[in-house]
Amino acid sequence: MHRFRRSAKFVSIFLIIFLSVIYMPVHSVFAAMVGTEAVLLDEEMQSTREKVRAFLDREDVRTHLTAQGIDPLEAKARVDSLSDAEIQHIADRIEQLPAGSGVLEVIVIVAVVFFLVLLILDMIGVTDVFTFINPPPKR
Amino acid sequence: MCLHSLTPLRNDSMTICRIYLYVRGILFLIGFFVSLLAGCAEFRHVKMPPLPENVPPSHELAAVPFFPQEAYQCGPAALAMALSSSGLPVKPEDLVEEVYTPSRKGSLQMAMIGACRRHGRLAYEITALDSIFPEIAAGHPVIILQNLGLSWYPLWHYAVVIGYDAAEGTVILRSGVTARKLMPFGVFEKTWARSNYWGLLVLQPTQLPAMAKEESYLAAVLGLEKARQFQASISGYTTAITRWPQSLPARMGLGNSYYAIGDLKGSERAFREAINLHPNAGAGYNNLAHVLLEQGRYSEALEAARKAVSLGGPLKATYEETFREIKSHMSQNAHEK
Numbered sequence: 420m421h422r423f424r425r426s427a428k429f430v431s432i433f434l435i436i437f438l439s440v441i442y443m444p445v446h447s448v449f450a451a452m453v454g455t456e457a458v459l460l461d462e463e464m465q466s467t468r469e470k471v472r473a474f475l476d477r478e479d480v481r482t483h484l485t486a487q488g489i490d491p492l493e494a495k496a497r498v499d500s501l502s503d504a505e506i507q508h509i510a511d512r513i514e515q516l517p518a519g520s521g522v523l524e525v526i527v528i529v530a531v532v533f534f535l536v537l538l539i540l541d542m543i544g545v546t547d548v549f550t551f552i553n554p555p556p557k558r
Numbered sequence: 559m560c561l562h563s564l565t566p567l568r569n570d571s572m573t574i575c576r577i578y579l580y581v582r583g584i585l586f587l588i589g590f591f592v593s594l595l596a597g598c599a600e601f602r603h604v605k606m607p608p609l610p611e612n613v614p615p616s617h618e619l620a621a622v623p624f625f626p627q628e629a630y631q632c633g634p635a636a637l638a639m640a641l642s643s644s645g646l647p648v649k650p651e652d653l654v655e656e657v658y659t660p661s662r663k664g665s666l667q668m669a670m671i672g673a674c675r676r677h678g679r680l681a682y683e684i685t686a687l688d689s690i691f692p693e694i695a696a697g698h699p700v701i702i703l704q705n706l707g708l709s710w711y712p713l714w715h716y717a718v719v720i721g722y723d724a725a726e727g728t729v730i731l732r733s734g735v736t737a738r739k740l741m742p743f744g745v746f747e748k749t750w751a752r753s754n755y756w757g758l759l760v761l762q763p764t765q766l767p768a769m770a771k772e773e774s775y776l777a778a779v780l781g782l783e784k785a786r787q788f789q790a791s792i793s794g795y796t797t798a799i800t801r802w803p804q805s806l807p808a809r810m811g812l813g814n815s816y817y818a819i820g821d822l823k824g825s826e827r828a829f830r831e832a833i834n835l836h837p838n839a840g841a842g843y844n845n846l847a848h849v850l851l852e853q854g855r856y857s858e859a860l861e862a863a864r865k866a867v868s869l870g871g872p873l874k875a876t877y878e879e880t881f882r883e884i885k886s887h888m889s890q891n892a893h894e895k
Contacts, residue, residue, distance in 0.1 A: 451844070451880040452817070453845055455783055455814050457841065458806060458810040458839075458841050459773075459811070489659060496656075496672075496676065499786075500671075500675045500676055501668060501671070501781070501784060502777065502780050505668065505781075513666075517666075517705070518663065518664025518665055518714060519633050519665050519715050520632060520633070520715070521631070521713075521716075521734050523630075523734060523735065524629055524630065525707075
């Protein structure tokens with residue numbers, strides 16, 4: 420028990436340091452450097468209120484991604500690769516955004532449903548598609 | 559008498575009414591089917607809009623590799639094809655972690671863009687039908703998002719457009735499990751329109767799209783900077799400067815990217831060029847001040863910061879902070895001596 424507590428202490432100290440390093444916002448040496456974003460987007464994003472909003476939106480999107488089953492570190496990496504304008508663009512409507520997946524499954528599902536319907540109709544005796552359902556009487 | 563004469567009249571009018579309704583119904587049905595057929599024919603045989611003069615009537619990028627998609631994984635497959643084509647050999651399975659959202663059983667556009675950047679590639683979005691064929695002709699395959707279903711029953715799908723043939727009226731895609739899918743232009747247009755013609759070019763940061771717009775290109779390079787791919791963003795901003803030599807954001811971005819990797823000389827050069835071209839750019843003076851301060855050139859730094867503050871603008875508070883910072887460094891330094 421004692422050993423467990425000691426190792427648990429080590430683990431928790433390690434975790435505290437590790438997580439605070441991960442989540443510590445990366446600041447450049449000088450805080451008052453003007454980012455490219457502010458120049459590119461001119462006036463729109465320059466007010467402090469807009470900056471705060473962008474930060475909160477970023478957190479929202481990250482939380483949402485984590486809730487969607489994405490690893491927290493991966494969610495952070497995904498959000499960090501987007502600009503403030505892009506984050507604001509998706510923040511309020513991430514639920515409605517399309518997620519491309521392809522039609523592979525749909526084709527399979529339709530084929531299976533079609534097969535089952537014919538199978539049942541065969542069994543009832545309405546159709547006679549599959550020879551193995553109502554085999555011709557042997558002589 | 560009156561009643562007697564009225565009754566057959568009413569019957570007559572009712573019969574006429576009934577016949578009229580029958581005829582109308584039949585006509586309506588015929589019309590419906592004819593228009594349905596015509597509609598089909600219309601979607602399948604729509605002519606391609608005329609191509610710009612310098613774009614050949616047909617072109618195919620046969621060298622673009624093909625990776626068949628696994629269930630729900632058209633995003634990673636399409637991205638792997640585009641990234642490989644840009645000279646970065648990756649497999650779809652390497653991209654699943656970065657792109658796929660399990661609960662949505664699909665890949666969001668933003669994740670596709672982010673993954674490009676995290677691999678040091680420029681993700682340039684297109685949002686118009688007429689920009690796709692010039693890009694193909696310039697050798698750039700385009701990832702597109704299609705809705706292969708209906709608006710109320712969407713089947714979102716990523717495919718890679720690799721060619722077209724204006725005479726045949728077909729578009730050539732790498733799609734799903736089909737290596738070379740020929741799609742009639744009308745169908746292509748209909749399914750692509752449902753994503754508001756969303757397309758993605760995956761380029762090396764030294765490449766320019768055929769129909770590059772300054773703002774879109776700089777936004778794409780900014781994404782590389784955001785993803786901390788500074789070598790790539792340096793190439794991107796340099797490419798932007800060769801194309802748009804007057805661009806202030808490109809030079810600021812170049813300076814910031816050099817600063818981020820600790821190349822103070824490169825950073826200083828970029829900010830100096832920025833203020834030479836745009837003497838009213840306070841941000842340029844402000845950032846130059848920081849680069850000079852970090853090199854220990856206090857008086858020059860203070861001069862630049864003072865200039866930034868005097869120019870003012872919406873970022874004046876930041877410039878004042880810079881000024882204070884340099885002042886405090888100077889007094890600290892004097893104290894130590």
